[in-house]
Amino acid sequence: MTQKLPPKLPPFKLFLDDYKCTxxxxxxxxxxxxxxxxxxxxxxxxxxxxxxxxxxxSNEHLPDKSAQCFEKDWDMxxxxxxxxxxxxxxxxxxxxxxxxxxxxxxxxxxxxxVGKVFGVPGGQFVTFLQDIGVIGxxxxxxxxxxxxxxxxxxxxDLKGPMLPKTALVRFQFLEIFIRTAIQKYYxxxxx
Numbered sequence: 001m002t003q004k005l006p007p008k009l010p011p012f013k014l015f016l017d018d019y020k021c022t023x024x025x026x027x028x029x030x031x032x033x034x035x036x037x038x039x040x041x042x043x044x045x046x047x048x049x050x051x052x053x054x055x056x057x058s059n060e061h062l063p064d065k066s067a068q069c070f071e072k073d074w075d076m077x078x079x080x081x082x083x084x085x086x087x088x089x090x091x092x093x094x095x096x097x098x099x100x101x102x103x104x105x106x107x108x109x110x111x112x113x114v115g116k117v118f119g120v121p122g123g124q125f126v127t128f129l130q131d132i133g134v135i136g137x138x139x140x141x142x143x144x145x146x147x148x149x150x151x152x153x154x155x156x157d158l159k160g161p162m163l164p165k166t167a168l169v170r171f172q173f174l175e176i177f178i179r180t181a182i183q184k185y186y187x188x189x190x191x
Contacts, residue, residue, distance in 0.1 A: 073171035105173045119167025139184040151176045
């Protein structure tokens with residue numbers, strides 16, 4: 001028993017010899033004559049200013065973006081009562097050093113991702129504190145773990161796919177850094 005095959009179709013041509021388009025959904029650009037070839041495209045080296053996101057993320061807009069990020073993060077953290085200073089003084093000190101903290105967060109979050117969300121897991125945060133010399137006699141790993149749990153558990157009213165339960169996002173990193181600094185330097189009278 002032989003099987004009947006359909007007849008072979010000629011190869012599909014998108015353009016006919018007279019440059020008429022055979023596809024109904026495909027139209028050539030109006031301002032370009034397809035009969036004229038400009039030759040091979042000249043390859044130019046890539047520079048940052050030619051990037052498609054240059055306008056949105058260039059360094060000249062960075063102070064504005066950084067200020068917006070800081071205000072957003074500051075509005076989301078939980079405040080604890082400060083004995084020796086006001087929240088405004090704490091905010092101004094953190095604003096001065098926010099760029100450095102944001103860069104530290106970016107580095108640590110890039111190392112320890114949780115699913116598709118960049119965040120700082122607990123072990124990574126403890127390692128970070130050890131690397132910068134915060135862990136010592138007056139502030140130990142148990143204190144770091146306690147603050148990690150406090151900050152992570154305190155964000156339960158904020159829910160969503162971009163707020164992982166097992167990692168710190170940027171505003172939580174700012175909050176835990178404030179709590180750690182207060183415990184290390186003010187409660188223990190190290191300053």
